[in-house]
Amino acid sequence: MSKTTRATQALTRAGIPHGVHAYDYDPEATRIGLQAAEAMGVSPGEVFKTLMAAVDGKPVCVLVPSDREVSLKKLAAAFSGKSAAMMRPAEAERLTGYHVGGISPLGQKRAVPTLVDAAALAHSEIFVNGGQRGLQVRLKPGDLVRVLQARTEAVT
Numbered sequence: 001m002s003k004t005t006r007a008t009q010a011l012t013r014a015g016i017p018h019g020v021h022a023y024d025y026d027p028e029a030t031r032i033g034l035q036a037a038e039a040m041g042v043s044p045g046e047v048f049k050t051l052m053a054a055v056d057g058k059p060v061c062v063l064v065p066s067d068r069e070v071s072l073k074k075l076a077a078a079f080s081g082k083s084a085a086m087m088r089p090a091e092a093e094r095l096t097g098y099h100v101g102g103i104s105p106l107g108q109k110r111a112v113p114t115l116v117d118a119a120a121l122a123h124s125e126i127f128v129n130g131g132q133r134g135l136q137v138r139l140k141p142g143d144l145v146r147v148l149q150a151r152t153e154a155v156t
Contacts (some may be wrong), residue, residue, distance in 0.1 A: 006107030033066025
């Protein structure tokens, strides 16, 4: 497994300190973020899953703790929209250039408005997908918000 991906390259270009952590990805896992947390031996609240959604038909990216579910109502409101829906896996893959299970908020083919759940700010460091299945990057939540030009708001 390569530890260099578009996601890690984006962090390096931006000068963001980060760690790269490989783990044994389980393709049978029903909740990938929880499986990643368990495999790495960290709290599920520190591993943030990357979800692709549409608010009023426009694509957005949202990061939430792996042990929580996004509120579509709160997500729509956060982007001043009326409705939100999760993106179909094939559409998320086409838009991001990553495979489901390896979708990173960093280095996506097309930049979309991004929101990081406010729960991230309670941690000194968090993990997000590193751009391939079985790879996570560890970084400070403030650095993630800055490099993604993301908003922070509670959406769980």
